[in-house]
Amino acid sequence: MLRHGKYRAGWSERLGGVPRRLRTGRPETIWIHAVSVGEVLAITQVLAEIQAQLPDWRIVVSTTTDTGQKLARQKFGNDRVFYAPLDLPWTVQAYIDALQPRLLVLAESEFWPNLLHCARQWGTAAAVVNARVSDRSLPRYKRFRRLLERVLDDVSVFLAQSQEDADRLVAIGAPADRVHVGGNLKFDVAPPKRVEVVERIAEETRREKIGPVIVAGSTLDGEELMLLEAFRAVRNLFPSAMLLLAPRHPERFGTVAILLASSEIPCRRRSQWSGGPLAGGSVLLLDTIGELASLYQIADLAFVGGSLVAKGGHNILEPAYFGVPILVGPHTENFRDIVEIFLRADALTVVTPQTLTSTVLDLLDDLEKRERLGRKAKEVLLQEQGATRRTVNAILGLMRDPGVPIPFETATERQA
Numbered sequence: 001m002l003r004h005g006k007y008r009a010g011w012s013e014r015l016g017g018v019p020r021r022l023r024t025g026r027p028e029t030i031w032i033h034a035v036s037v038g039e040v041l042a043i044t045q046v047l048a049e050i051q052a053q054l055p056d057w058r059i060v061v062s063t064t065t066d067t068g069q070k071l072a073r074q075k076f077g078n079d080r081v082f083y084a085p086l087d088l089p090w091t092v093q094a095y096i097d098a099l100q101p102r103l104l105v106l107a108e109s110e111f112w113p114n115l116l117h118c119a120r121q122w123g124t125a126a127a128v129v130n131a132r133v134s135d136r137s138l139p140r141y142k143r144f145r146r147l148l149e150r151v152l153d154d155v156s157v158f159l160a161q162s163q164e165d166a167d168r169l170v171a172i173g174a175p176a177d178r179v180h181v182g183g184n185l186k187f188d189v190a191p192p193k194r195v196e197v198v199e200r201i202a203e204e205t206r207r208e209k210i211g212p213v214i215v216a217g218s219t220l221d222g223e224e225l226m227l228l229e230a231f232r233a234v235r236n237l238f239p240s241a242m243l244l245l246a247p248r249h250p251e252r253f254g255t256v257a258i259l260l261a262s263s264e265i266p267c268r269r270r271s272q273w274s275g276g277p278l279a280g281g282s283v284l285l286l287d288t289i290g291e292l293a294s295l296y297q298i299a300d301l302a303f304v305g306g307s308l309v310a311k312g313g314h315n316i317l318e319p320a321y322f323g324v325p326i327l328v329g330p331h332t333e334n335f336r337d338i339v340e341i342f343l344r345a346d347a348l349t350v351v352t353p354q355t356l357t358s359t360v361l362d363l364l365d366d367l368e369k370r371e372r373l374g375r376k377a378k379e380v381l382l383q384e385q386g387a388t389r390r391t392v393n394a395i396l397g398l399m400r401d402p403g404v405p406i407p408f409e410t411a412t413e414r415q416a
Contacts, residue, residue: 029101042186131159160180217314245283270288
């Protein structure tokens with residue numbers, strides 16, 4: 001927390017100071033915990049559908065990171081969003097006492113011992129949705145299986161992203177009869193909201209005949225340099241090309257701007273542009289929040305970052321929504337199942353630092369291949385949707401009667 005700074009905000013709430021806005025005394029409450037931006041996006045539609053089914057209930061959302069907090073407040077409003085308490089008995093108990101939730105929903109792999117234990121003591125049912133066990137976490141979980149079994153026994157139902165995740169949950173100690181395959185909520189991506197500045201950028205690229213446009217999203221340290229080297233080669237063959245570069249973390253915007261300034265490639269910061277001509281052969285640094293998803297619509301080619309370096313990769317579904325051909329590096333462990341589905345359908349291209357430039361040039365020179373990749377990417381996205389409906393049905397069934405097993409499709413039945 002001290003080193004990175006991104007967990008410093010909200011200390012009072014993290015230490016058990018329940019904000020006054022949550023102390024409304026409403027009797028029927030659901031508490032959803034979504035760690036960061038990805039989890040907030042994943043649970044957004046689930047929350048909306050539960051609220052539609054239970055309009056008189058209060059649904060509150062906690063996050064861990066600052067970026068997740070900001071997005072959750074934008075989507076759900078300040079009144080029902082807060083920082084998750086540290087997993088200490090007294091901090092967690094303060095929130096359980098204040099909220100008195102009927103249901104606790106944890107997104108992905110949030111197995112917090114004190115939170116789950118206090119919830120069970122209160123009589124709160126707990127569900128882990130969109131559950132996954134990463135390649136990196138699996139060996140650690142297995143080493144502590146005997147302790148983890150006691151923690152996972154406090155969960156009423158697990159809805160895994162895939163059959164492999166379901167098997168892994170059982171392997172680390174989750175009761176087998178409570179583990180079901182719900183599918184991946186991130187496939188149920190909502191259409192990006194209309195962003196006026198993105199429309200202006202799109203209009204300028206058309207007017208100035210700028211293209212091809214490459215959007216490199218969610219990039220991490222080490223990737224920008226590789227992308228700039230590839231873009232140098234692109235400019236030689238396509239002088240009017242443009243690179244839209246979107247670093248993953250806001251705290252790196254300044255660092256990347258310095259790197260761009262030293263590259264001798266013309267560049268502008270999006271925060272300093274509100275209109276007017278854009279130049280071909282240049283880089284536009286997306287140093288703003290909330291615009292990347294919509295910007296993918298103007299891309300001729302998209303690269304999704306965190307994957308050329310060993311950081312596990314980021315979500316490829318936003319460019320897939322627009323039918324854009326997608327490149328990723330070899331490190332995609334965080335989205336293992338999504339990537340595997342796309343690869344099986346030949347809807348994704350994997351590059352290495354050594355093949356990045358040649359692959360980009362090959363695709364930019366082959367319109368038919370780009371269109372085929374983009375079309376298949378959108379087809380895969382549409383075929384895999386439906387996890388939201390299954391998750392909402394399971395949650396509502398759990399609330400009606402926590403003791404009744406949930407009838408659920410197996411992975412084989414879903415494929416059939």
